[in-house]
Amino acid sequence: MERRTIGAAALAVGAVGLGCMPMSWAYNGSRQRGDESLRAVHRALDLGSTLLDTADMYGPFTNELLLGRVLKERRQDAFVSTKVGLLVGEQHIVANGRPGYVRRACDASLRRLQTDVIDLYQLHRADPEVPVEETWGAMAELVQAGKVRSLGLCAMGARGGRRSGARLYDATIRQLQRVQQVFPVSAVQAELSVWSPEATEALLPWCEARGIGFLAAMPLGNGFLTGTLTPGQGFEPDDVRARHPRFTAEMMAANQPIVVGLRRVARRHGVDVTPAQVALAWVLAQGRHVVPVPGTKQERWVTENARAAALRPTAQDLAEVAELPRAQGSWE
Ligand SMILES: NC(=O)c1ccc[n+]([C@@H]2O[C@H](COP(=O)([O-])OP(=O)(O)OC[C@H]3O[C@@H](n4cnc5c(N)ncnc54)[C@H](OP(=O)(O)O)[C@@H]3O)[C@@H](O)[C@H]2O)c1
Numbered sequence: 242m243e244r245r246t247i248g249a250a251a252l253a254v255g256a257v258g259l260g261c262m263p264m265s266w267a268y269n270g271s272r273q274r275g276d277e278s279l280r281a282v283h284r285a286l287d288l289g290s291t292l293l294d295t296a297d298m299y300g301p302f303t304n305e306l307l308l309g310r311v312l313k314e315r316r317q318d319a320f321v322s323t324k325v326g327l328l329v330g331e332q333h334i335v336a337n338g339r340p341g342y343v344r345r346a347c348d349a350s351l352r353r354l355q356t357d358v359i360d361l362y363q364l365h366r367a368d369p370e371v372p373v374e375e376t377w378g379a380m381a382e383l384v385q386a387g388k389v390r391s392l393g394l395c396a397m398g399a400r401g402g403r404r405s406g407a408r409l410y411d412a413t414i415r416q417l418q419r420v421q422q423v424f425p426v427s428a429v430q431a432e433l434s435v436w437s438p439e440a441t442e443a444l445l446p447w448c449e450a451r452g453i454g455f456l457a458a459m460p461l462g463n464g465f466l467t468g469t470l471t472p473g474q475g476f477e478p479d480d481v482r483a484r485h486p487r488f489t490a491e492m493m494a495a496n497q498p499i500v501v502g503l504r505r506v507a508r509r510h511g512v513d514v515t516p517a518q519v520a521l522a523w524v525l526a527q528g529r530h531v532v533p534v535p536g537t538k539q540e541r542w543v544t545e546n547a548r549a550a551a552l553r554p555t556a557q558d559l560a561e562v563a564e565l566p567r568a569q570g571s572w573e
Pocket residue numbers: 259260261262263268294295365395396397430457458459460461462463464465467469517534535536537538539542543545546
């Protein structure tokens with residue numbers, strides 16, 4: 242698989258990574274498929290999808306424990322990307338960016354992952370109670386202590402923070418500028434997909450200009466862009482899509498033209514090319530610093546997604562995807 246590099250440390254990873262969240266969190270049946278998930282992780286590593294993206298919060302903790310079972314045997318094949326800063330409380334998910342907590346959480350992640358170093362340690366969310374420089378300073382000390390190789394920042398909370406007239410990631414860029422004063426950012430993780438392209442406006446070019454890698458989260462639109470979901474199908478109550486405004490029966494039907502367009506492009510590349518692969522190829526085409534982390538617990542999807550790295554969309558394909566209708570159904 243084509244290799245890409247992440248950030249100033251120029252750490253090499255396969256162009257398509259693996260999002261491990263659906264193995265333990267947020268999707269239908271995530272808690273019942275341990276063995277299949279293990280096979281999926283092994284398959285990813287066999288195919289060169291080396292970047293495994295997890296978080297202590299997924300499960301909570303069980304996602305890292307699952308990866309630890311693979312890393313124990315295959316650490317040298319993998320690039321380990323995990324996150325700190327969010328805790329699953331009794332009622333809510335809460336942020337914790339206190340330095341002491343960050344140090345303890347890192348040690349706990351290392352134990353669960355059965356490794357002595359994390360390749361990319363990401364701040365999952367900034368804690369509103371703690372200046373982000375303090376949290377980032379504690380993370381930088383972990384690099385100096387040799388427990389972590391590089392640092393990243395997630396920008397997923399941006400969705401609810403857009404003020405009228407501001408671009409979606411303006412506040413994220415301001416936060417990045419602050420932490421850059423403390424220690425270099427190697428990667429930013431934010432949503433990027435055919436139906437959520439907002440990061441291309443300012444955040445992607447900002448990262449590219451500074452040699453910062455970009456992990457594209459939810460590159461398959463939470464599964465919608467694969468064309469395997471049916472409008473009106475149900476989602477379990479703890480599935481993130483049960484509350485997602487784009488996954489009501491009405492919005493799924495309204496957004497079908499996006500899938501139809503992806504399928505049309507796919508057909509030009511062969512009968513076995515899928516909308517999912519075109520969606521990933523579009524993300525890959527947004528810059529050499531971009532690494533999509535499609536999430537799955539299924540070996541067959543890992544294989545299909547890895548093959549997207551070999552797809553070469555033409556300028557016409559990319560223009561056609563860019564002109565697909567805007568997605569309907571909004572969080573705001
Ligand atoms: N930093 C953050 O705050 C944050 C937030 C969200 C996500 N992320 C990261 O980004 C990763 C990706 O996001 P995501 O998993 O939420 O969304 P996604 O990658 O857009 O979609 C995941 C869904 O697509 C399905 N799928 C995957 N490949 C498929 C294929 N080829 N054909 C048909 N269905 C396919 C999966 O099914 P199965 O479940 O059945 O395998 C899963 O339901 C996560 O795993 C996580 O690592 C980070």
